Amino acid sequence: MSSLVIETDNLTKTFKGFTPVDSLSLNVKKGEIYGFLGPNGAGKTTTIRMLLGLIRPTKGEVRIFDKSLAHHRIEIAKKVGSLVESPSYYGHLTGYENLEITRKLLNADRQDIDRTLEIVRLTEWKHKKVKHYSLGMKQRLGIAQALLGSPELLILDEPTNGLDPAGIHEIRDLIVSLPERMDMTVLVSSHILREVELIADRVGIISRGKLLFEGELAKLQERSEVKLKVEVERPDEAARLLFHAGYRARKKEHALYVEADRSLAAEVNRHLVLAGHDVFHISEERKSLEDIFLELTKEADSV
Numbered sequence: 001m002s003s004l005v006i007e008t009d010n011l012t013k014t015f016k017g018f019t020p021v022d023s024l025s026l027n028v029k030k031g032e033i034y035g036f037l038g039p040n041g042a043g044k045t046t047t048i049r050m051l052l053g054l055i056r057p058t059k060g061e062v063r064i065f066d067k068s069l070a071h072h073r074i075e076i077a078k079k080v081g082s083l084v085e086s087p088s089y090y091g092h093l094t095g096y097e098n099l100e101i102t103r104k105l106l107n108a109d110r111q112d113i114d115r116t117l118e119i120v121r122l123t124e125w126k127h128k129k130v131k132h133y134s135l136g137m138k139q140r141l142g143i144a145q146a147l148l149g150s151p152e153l154l155i156l157d158e159p160t161n162g163l164d165p166a167g168i169h170e171i172r173d174l175i176v177s178l179p180e181r182m183d184m185t186v187l188v189s190s191h192i193l194r195e196v197e198l199i200a201d202r203v204g205i206i207s208r209g210k211l212l213f214e215g216e217l218a219k220l221q222e223r224s225e226v227k228l229k230v231e232v233e234r235p236d237e238a239a240r241l242l243f244h245a246g247y248r249a250r251k252k253e254h255a256l257y258v259e260a261d262r263s264l265a266a267e268v269n270r271h272l273v274l275a276g277h278d279v280f281h282i283s284e285e286r287k288s289l290e291d292i293f294l295e296l297t298k299e300a301d302s303v
């Protein structure tokens, strides 16, 4: 069997001449947490709805567990748990009762309810009515619903939307624990890089329905240029000097950013010191992932 749990080939969705998902080829590996990243309106939910068989692709194919979703929808659905947008529940019923409804639909074991309540840390609240739950607790209940029946693949669409920092932290910890605890593959979407950065093994970044990058975030950062940040007393003058020595240098705030890596740090330093500049500090700088993400998705936006 392939090590890919989700594989899409040129997945495309068109609504009345508008194409929110455009030739998307995603690869999600078994046992990983895959961060599906993109700004609002990038096409994440539409993609997820196709992965769950809730809407039909206009073009392309979805393969899950090495099988075509179009031909094995029911068989695949039994092994996939999901939370798309906000969870649905009955406020006048308790957490336990809500899960009992889902459990019956799935024909899952009764002890599955207590086990999932434990995982999402709602055990002590299980006999309280859901209308009294906080937003974070409702979200955790939604994840518990998705976990019933021990799915092999869990798909969560923006599970931290609307939560406060503590709630975000809790959901994040919960997601991180799942692959090992439940031998599961997780795809989690978000429009916030920082949320995914801490938990995902690999990411797929989309904007305007197109895949811009897929892989480890460290690889994305490696692709960004390195600069030397040089702190000197008179940066304007130092920039001119380095320019005449053949370097591209730009002043930003009180520092100078030179297009060079650490192998040239000593040479840059020598140029400056020999010309009478006091150099206080030289360090190698890369763009933050946040900057790279914003640039990448902005570029796609302006096409």
Ligand SMILES: Nc1ncnc2c1ncn2[C@@H]1O[C@H](COP(=O)(O)OP(=O)(O)OP(=O)(O)O)[C@@H](O)[C@H]1O
Pocket: 015, 018, 020, 038, 039, 040, 041, 042, 043, 044, 045, 046, 047, 191
């Ligand atoms: N049924 C539909 N008919 C027409 N347009 C749609 C339909 N569903 C989604 N869209 C449009 O497709 C685009 C992508 O939406 P989608 O919800 O997939 O993005 P998203 O990345 O999940 O964004 P968000 O984070 O804001 O939910 C949006 O412009 C949306 O308005």
